[in-house]
Amino acid sequence: MMKHRVNIIILLSISILWLLSSCNTASRKKENENIQTDTVVNLKTVIKRGIINNMTSLNDPNCIYSFYYPKDSLSKYPVLILLDPHAKGTYTVSLYQELAEKYNIILLSSNNTKNQQSIAEIQQYISCMLLDASEYLPIDTQKIYIGGFSGMARAVYQIGSNSNMYKGIVAAGAGYSNPLPWRDSLFCVIQMAGFKDMNFAEVYESNQIQKNVSWLYMPYYFEGEHEWPADTIMEFAFLNFFGKNNPNDIANYVKRQYKNTLTIPLRDSWKKVLIYQSLRSLCQHLKYYGFPFNEMTIFINKFESKNALKQFQTILKNEQKEKDNLAKYFIEKDSVWWSKTIHFYQSIKNKKNLSPNDYKDLRLLNFIGLLSYSYCKSTLQQNRMDLSRKYLYIYQQADPYNGDMLYFWSIYFAKLQAYSRSIDSLSKAIKLGFCDKFLIENENAFFPIKDSTRFMDIINRIK
Numbered sequence: 001m002m003k004h005r006v007n008i009i010i011l012l013s014i015s016i017l018w019l020l021s022s023c024n025t026a027s028r029k030k031e032n033e034n035i036q037t038d039t040v041v042n043l044k045t046v047i048k049r050g051i052i053n054n055m056t057s058l059n060d061p062n063c064i065y066s067f068y069y070p071k072d073s074l075s076k077y078p079v080l081i082l083l084d085p086h087a088k089g090t091y092t093v094s095l096y097q098e099l100a101e102k103y104n105i106i107l108l109s110s111n112n113t114k115n116q117q118s119i120a121e122i123q124q125y126i127s128c129m130l131l132d133a134s135e136y137l138p139i140d141t142q143k144i145y146i147g148g149f150s151g152m153a154r155a156v157y158q159i160g161s162n163s164n165m166y167k168g169i170v171a172a173g174a175g176y177s178n179p180l181p182w183r184d185s186l187f188c189v190i191q192m193a194g195f196k197d198m199n200f201a202e203v204y205e206s207n208q209i210q211k212n213v214s215w216l217y218m219p220y221y222f223e224g225e226h227e228w229p230a231d232t233i234m235e236f237a238f239l240n241f242f243g244k245n246n247p248n249d250i251a252n253y254v255k256r257q258y259k260n261t262l263t264i265p266l267r268d269s270w271k272k273v274l275i276y277q278s279l280r281s282l283c284q285h286l287k288y289y290g291f292p293f294n295e296m297t298i299f300i301n302k303f304e305s306k307n308a309l310k311q312f313q314t315i316l317k318n319e320q321k322e323k324d325n326l327a328k329y330f331i332e333k334d335s336v337w338w339s340k341t342i343h344f345y346q347s348i349k350n351k352k353n354l355s356p357n358d359y360k361d362l363r364l365l366n367f368i369g370l371l372s373y374s375y376c377k378s379t380l381q382q383n384r385m386d387l388s389r390k391y392l393y394i395y396q397q398a399d400p401y402n403g404d405m406l407y408f409w410s411i412y413f414a415k416l417q418a419y420s421r422s423i424d425s426l427s428k429a430i431k432l433g434f435c436d437k438f439l440i441e442n443e444n445a446f447f448p449i450k451d452s453t454r455f456m457d458i459i460n461r462i463k
Contacts, residue, residue, distance in 0.1 A: 087436070
């Protein structure tokens with residue numbers, strides 16, 4: 001009976017893995033870094049250009065969002081809506097506000113939408129945000145685009161492709177297993193993933209599915225993990241969406257990205273091929289055929305390049321089998337085995353030059369973090385403290401600076417009535433970027449300490 005209950009927990013955990021990506025986005029700009037913002041109380045407050053504005057909807061006080069309004073005075077502005085899986089709208093806008101200024105785009109991002117919400121809930125917040133913003137911002141309703149990261153990328157595939165309101169989507173850190181429905185020849189779909197992203201294989205497989213749909217489809221892969229792309233990478237999407245009248249920006253971007261690839265060693269030809277394929281797609285879409293268009297084409301068509309890509313694809317096919325085994329080993333293997341396994345994966349981080357297999361192993365390490373998130377969440381909800389402790393230690397070894405991991409430790413200690421350790425863990429979680437105030441305030445395990453001075457101080461630190 002005990003084993004049967006454990007298996008049920010694990011099966012439930014696996015079924016929701018695709019929703020539970022642990023999304024630490026601290027590599028580009030730290031989430032606790034000071035971001036210059038202004039809070040709009042009502043329309044009597046002057047909405048500031050060139051700064052991030054935080055807005056509570058005039059029509060719905062539960063609808064909260066952030067936006068960036070460029071400094072130039074145009075009659076209308078295209079809009080890019082970006083959705084973060086942890087409802088970090090202000091932070092998300094801060095990542096790309098310089099691009100918004102450069103391309104004269106209004107950026108909107110919800111502080112409500114997050115993982116595990118239904119498509120209907122997400123659409124409700126988007127509608128509220130757009131309706132509200134259209135009352136005081138000069139939005140070009142014929143040029144609205146939408147993007148998302150991780151769990152929100154999965155939502156964006158469905159929302160963006162099923163509504164004629166959107167002219168394109170950018171999805172980072174997650175794929176979509178079914179062919180998207182036909183829209184029109186101008187509808188642009190951009191998929192992005194880092195080479196170390198545990199969802200990379202999923203995004204690449206999705207690429208093979210979506211590329212056969214007759215529209216502007218372009219993948220872009222970059223040196224990174226499971227995170228929002230840096231603005232230098234996200235500019236690929238901005239150019240595709242908004243750059244048709246910026247020939248100099250197109251040329252400079254392609255040349256800059258090409259120059260960055262020249263330091264990639266010969267053994268990593270697969271990486272060059274993937275990047276060049278994306279840059280060629282950008283060039284063809286925007287009708288730029290200057291340097292280095294021909295150089296990239298020649299490299300892609302080399303026998304050595306094709307062979308390197310084929311070997312890389314073989315590694316990706318085997319990756320899913322290893323993921324399946326890791327999921328099974330969460331029950332079968334003990335803590336000693338996990339410590340040795342994770343130590344092996346962690347040691348790869350110290351390598352100066354990474355092989356395709358090394359990238360695969362780093363993705364598997366990040367996948368262990370995702371599995372740990374799911375299993376910790378499930379076992380804590382079931383009050384299975386023995387399993388929770390095991391999975392928490394696995395999580396801690398796989399991703400020691402993860403705010404979600406420390407948040408789960410705080411719940412674990414609270415359930416054991418070790419309240420001082422619980423508050424210590426919660427404080428550390430917030431320092432590492434955990435900021436879901438609603439989740440903390442509604443966690444039953446914290447009820448005995450919610451009125452304590454230390455606990456209230458921690459809550460008040462969350463912006």
